[in-house]
Amino acid sequence: MMDTRPPLAAARDAISAARRIVIFTGAGMSAESGVPTFRDALTGLWARFSAEALATPEAFARDPELVWGWYEWRRARVRAAQPNAGHRAIAEFAARRAAEGSGGVTVVTQNVDDLHERAGGPAAVHLHGSLFAPRCGACGAPGAFATVEPVEPEGGRRLAPPRCEQCGGALRPGVVWFGEGLPEAAWSAASQAMDSCDLVLCVGTSALVYPAAALPEQALRAGATLLQVNPGHTAFDALARFNLKGSAATVLPALLCGNH
Ligand code: BV8
Ligand code: ZN
Numbered sequence: 001m002m003d004t005r006p007p008l009a010a011a012r013d014a015i016s017a018a019r020r021i022v023i024f025t026g027a028g029m030s031a032e033s034g035v036p037t038f039r040d041a042l043t044g045l046w047a048r049f050s051a052e053a054l055a056t057p058e059a060f061a062r063d064p065e066l067v068w069g070w071y072e073w074r075r076a077r078v079r080a081a082q083p084n085a086g087h088r089a090i091a092e093f094a095a096r097r098a099a100e101g102s103g104g105v106t107v108v109t110q111n112v113d114d115l116h117e118r119a120g121g122p123a124a125v126h127l128h129g130s131l132f133a134p135r136c137g138a139c140g141a142p143g144a145f146a147t148v149e150p151v152e153p154e155g156g157r158r159l160a161p162p163r164c165e166q167c168g169g170a171l172r173p174g175v176v177w178f179g180e181g182l183p184e185a186a187w188s189a190a191s192q193a194m195d196s197c198d199l200v201l202c203v204g205t206s207a208l209v210y211p212a213a214a215l216p217e218q219a220l221r222a223g224a225t226l227l228q229v230n231p232g233h234t235a236f237d238a239l240a241r242f243n244l245k246g247s248a249a250t251v252l253p254a255l256l257c258g259n260h
Contacts, residue, residue: 011227011242011255018199018225019103022190023090024216025124025248026110028204028230032249033081035074035113039206044155046070056178060137064170065158071173072159074112075131076152083119086203086248091121093256106193110205110212112175125189127182127212129175134162138169182211194219202228204248207235229255 005013015021027037036042038051045066046054053059060067083091094105107116107124112131116124134143141164150159161170176182194200200219207213213235220226220239228240229251237243244251 007242007244008251008254011244012258014199014225014227014242015201015255016102018197020106020193020197020199021097021103022106022108022193022197022200022219022224023203024108024200024205025116025203026205026207028206029086029109029248030081030084030111030113030115031204032084032086032247033113033115035078035081035111035115037204044073045158046156052178055175057180060172060177065160068161068171068173069157069159071131071175072150073152073156076149078113078115078131079149081113081115083115084249086252087115087119087121089252089256090116091119094122095120106189106197108190108193108215110209112173125186125193127176127186127190129173129183131173131175133174134171135174136164136167136169137161137172139164139167141166143171187211190215191218194224195222197222197224199225199227202226202230202236202240203252204230205234205236206232 031037042049042051054067054070090107097103097105105122107122109116109124109126110128112129114130114132134145135141136143143162143164161172164171194215197219200216202216216226216236226236226240227242228236229244229246229248231245231247244255
């Protein structure tokens with residue numbers, strides 16, 4: 001029987017009927033906060049590189065100052081950014097469901113920013129690490145940033161990574177680089193959430209990077225409904241029961257909090 005309801009209304013009904021929801025986010029979630037996505041061309045010092053080329057252990061080994069400078073530039077952009085209406089809608093929605101006891105909401109993100117947390121939402125499962133958790137590249141000991149936060153020039157700069165207090169090795173960003181395995185704890189938490197959810201809401205991801213992109217497919221195989229919010233086309237278009245073609249900060253408040 002043809003579903004004649006407008007997609008937003010039908011999607012809202014599917015969400016209210018769902019018991020356990022996973023919200024799976026990518027770079028598009030933070031785009032309206034001024035954080036560039038991976039599809040956006042790099043600028044300044046890094047204009048001649050692709051993000052995929054810089055976010056590798058090989059690039060860091062070859063030129064640690066170039067790569068550390070890039071991450072410090074990105075961290076400065078995130079510190080200067082604010083959660084957008086999409087992040088806030090997720091936080092409000094999760095709090096309301098918890099208060100009503102109408103089922104859990106798990107946020108699983110590919111993003112290395114802290115905007116989900118700063119929006120007051122549930123701590124997200126960070127599949128690809130964080131810009132705020134440096135560690136020693138040699139002994140793995142957690143590292144710390146300079147107490148006085150440096151001002152990063154707009155176009156970026158080369159910056160020597162700080163030294164590890166334990167072994168003197170160079171600190172590296174606490175992110176997962178291409179060719180590196182994902183943190184075990186985050187992967188198993190995300191995998192369990194996908195297996196036990198009845199709806200997965202994918203927001204702002206191109207679904208190109210694996211193994212993260214395989215997670216919503218895993219939820220589908222476990223019988224969940226897939227709902228997508230993305231202004232563009234992605235590999236999830238064909239898998240989604242509802243495709244809401246719009247931005248995170250405009251669609252999520254209407255979808256999750258009924259503010260339209
Ligand atoms: C590994 C942290 C082995 C670093 C990141 C299978 C098939 C093909 C390739 C592979 C495969 N398996 C592995 C690979 C290789 C590789 C990979 O997937 N390559 C891709 C490029 C083809 N994967 C890996 O290397 C992984 N590791 O396989 O290791 C191994 C295994 C065990 C033990 C040892 C080794 C590691 C992958 C993780 C890499 N790290 N980030 C950093 O941030 O610097 S990935 C990084 O890129 C992000 O975290 C994110 O995951 C990805 C970017 O994707 P999105 O988030 O989706 O963002 P994108 O910019 O692409 O798209 C934005 C979307 O938003 C668009 O759709 C757009 O339309 C939309 N949008 C825009 N504006 C808005 C919006 N939506 C809503 N609102 C808006 N306003
Ligand atoms: Zn060390």
